[in-house]
């Protein structure tokens with residue numbers, strides 16, 4: 001569709017900075033012009049217009065760590081430590097989930113994400129051919145990297161599912177869907193399998209990927225301080241330094257690795273992450289809720305690591321709200337460092353946009369509003385009491401705006417939400433389906449034990 005977004009304040013997150021009374025011109029799925037409204041409005045006068053007067057326009061937010069199907073488990077088990085939470089509550093119920101359930105749960109998170117200004121999600125879950133996250137993101141009109149999570153106890157099954165996921169989905173939905181290879185964590189994936197998953201990723205890349213369209217590696221890493229003990233317990237491996245150092249000794253780290261959490265790090269770990277170009281997904285709300293600890297984000301950034309932001313799954317957050325994550329990120333690191341100059345609003349907004357795109361190796365196409373990039377654009381209504389008066393758009397975006405201020409969302413040049421009406425999915429019918437899926441799941445858990 002040929003579109004002109006006219007009259008808003010554009011926070012480009014590119015070298016163009018902030019453009020007041022600006023315009024963005026979109027042809028098909030691409031941004032072909034950005035600048036002042038005065039200059040562009042006559043030049044493209046026949047394009048369909050979206051009036052953005054009094055509004056703020058930003059690049060779509062990039063959520064770099066989620067398990068989108070887990071919306072079905074939202075609020076199912078709160079206030080437990082990670083190990084008990086996973087082993088006693090989450091994994092038993094998840095073992096009852098079927099493809100259709102995963103699809104419905106994922107669609108629910110997709111809709112929630114769109115309504116909160118997220119246009120790209122990096123998600124890790126069980127891939128099933130008869131219903132999955134990729135299908136849901138594609139249907140909702142979203143962009144995403146969809147992984148299959150791998151464990152040592154199901155290697156053959158993982159190998160099959162990774163192949164199926166790559167064949168069926170990589171580069172599909174007009175290039176909106178990419179896939180990833182996802183070792184769950186160093187304590188659930190043994191050293192040999194970890195190395196194998198690295199070579200599986202390389203093999204899949206050769207057959208299905210390209211430099212412009214890569215298959216990446218997505219892992220939970222150093223989420224809690226006891227990870228070395230868990231690795232020893234699971235695989236009898238003695239770890240001398242940190243967990244990052246251990247993974248590096250397996251030769252699996254590189255620029256195409258996105259590591260979620262990175263809470264418990266040694267100084268050497270931080271240096272390795274920087275040297276190897278590993279990308280970090282910071283998930284402060286999940287880390288706080290599970291009391292996992294606080295990632296040394298300012299140190300990572302100082303060391304030169306690309307840090308992006310994620311919500312984590314909807315059962316450890318419990319929402320996929322990136323506005324909350326942005327605000328908590330800015331506040332948390334000020335609080336723990338005792339330094340209010342740490343992580344200013346501008347840096348946090350970068351983490352949620354252009355650095356998120358970088359973390360997924362997708363910054364050639366998304367993460368900022370500039371000519372040649374894909375049109376993933378979010379328009380927020382700033383004519384609200386909690387956003388008045390206005391001194392700095394960026395300040396409001398981090399400290400005052402809410403997901404519900406998002407009004408219109410464009411992904412890949414398509415309007416997926418307009419004036420808060422989602423165009424791609426019937427939201428009320430979906431919520432009914434989600435309730436039925438929850439009931440069926442609980443029934444199966446009760447009947448099968």
Ligand SMILES: [Zn+2]
Nearest residue numbers: 220260312313
């Ligand atoms: Zn996670």
